[in-house]
Amino acid sequence: MIPLNSIIVFNATIVRPEFFFISGFSGIPHTKYFYMFLCFVYTLSVLGNTFVMFVIYSDHCLHSPKYISVFSLAVSDVCVSTALVPPLIDTFLFKSQLISYEACLSNMFFVFALLTMQSFTLTIMSYDRCVAICFPLRYNEIVTNKSMLVITAVTWIIAGLANVIAxxxxxxxxxxxxxxxxxxxxxxxxxxxxxxxxxxxxxxIGWTYPLVFHLFQLLFIIGTYISIARALLKIAVASERLKAMKTCSAHLILVSVYYFPLCISFILGSSIPQNIRIMNMSLAMVFPPMLNPIIYSLKTDEFRESVKKLYKRKKIHITVRNK
Incomplete structure (x- = not known):
């Protein structure tokens, strides 16, 4: 490692290193296999979320408030995976564990801003489902494309400004x-x-940000599902109740996948060995972006129908062109 004295920059009363050294998974055996696994997960994340964005963009039937939030989640998933995994692969391939001071702060900003946005988006999606089930007759009045775009834009700005401050x-x-x-x-x-x-x-900030941007939002999501459960109990027809529950299933799985590993890490805290904590947090950050498009593809009828329509349209286009 480069000696500390040779990479220190003195700026008035502030001492800034020219580089930081990222320890990574250096204390974990067989890390090359873990890096390969992360690379595989990253590839699936980018392909899956890009596919979700393409389908939503291509099918005008999906240009609705619900899918605006799904599109936002896909964007943040691709970006946060890109902010995390390629630098890790670079470290593995080129053993470049030194990162410049400026690049380190940039990496910190993008990772946490995008993680904050993921949490915000899951909260927005729970709000959308709550209004749809609790106030079905007023849904189109309350939740519009314009209002959803404004909410999404505001949350992106808040996520950015909060992490600029950090x-x-x-x-x-x-x-x-x-x-x-x-x-x-x-x-x-x-x-x-x-x-x-x-x-x-x-x-x-290290204590308050997780509370404000993760715990409070998780509590909000739980609150919306309590309201949804009460609304479902008032539905007399079992088939209608099941149909309403099915619209929430994909979102519930997304919330579980995102929050469960984070809750485990925060609850156990320092009692987790450092290497286990690092591996757990790395998986908690890269797994949800990979699973989100799979969950939506399997659990959402509207999305599957749009994929079928796009496939048929492409097939007809190819047939006509070949004639």
């Missing part, structure tokens, strides 16, 4: 001790803990 506080820290980040990317917590000056603001 990164700005990191940029005010001095790093005059270790430059080794014990994570597989420029993780917020392991980075600000390296500071040798007061890191209280970053520490506060």
């Amino acid at each position: 990164v700005l506080f990191i940029s005010r820290l001095s790093f005059c001790k270790s430059i080794v980040i014990n994570s597989y990317f420029c993780d917020h917590g392991p980075t600000f803990h390296l500071a040798c000056n007061d890191n209280t603001p970053s520490n506060v």
Whole structure:
């Protein structure tokens, strides 16, 4: 490793390293197989979510409030996977565990902003389902394409601004001790803990952001499903009740896939060995983007019908062209 003294840059009272060292999975045996697995997962994530975006864009029947949020989730899935996995593959192939100070802060911003957006999108989707089932006669009045676009745009802005603030506080820290980040990317917590000056603001952010952008939103989702359950109990016809429940099944699976690993990590906290924590968090971040398009393809009738229509249209186009 490059000596710390040779990569320190003094800027007034702030000491900034030229590079950080990402420890990655260096303490985990047979990491090459894990890297190959992550590469496979990333490929499926990009292909699957790109396919979802293509189908939604191509079929005007899916240009509805529900699928605006699905499209937003697919975009954030592709972007967060791209912010995480390619740097890991670069580390594996070229052993380039040094990352510049500026690149580290950029990586931190994009990863956490996009994770925040994933959480926001799942919350928006629960709101959409709640209105659709609890207020079916007023759904088209309350939830419109315009309102959904505005909500989605606002949440993207909030996710971006909140994480700009987090990164700005990191940029005010001095790093005059270790430059080794014990994570597989420029993780917020392991980075600000390296500071040798007061890191209280970053520490506060490290505790409040998960509460505001993950726990509170999870509680909101639970609240919407309590309202949905009450509305379902009022539906007398069993077939109608089952049909309404089926519209929520895909979203419930998405929420479980996204939040369950995060909840495990936060509940167990420091009691988890570092290597296990790193592997668990890496899987928690890359698995949902891979599973989301699969879940929607299998669990949503509208989406499957759109895929069939696009396939038939393409088949007819090829037949006509060959004649």
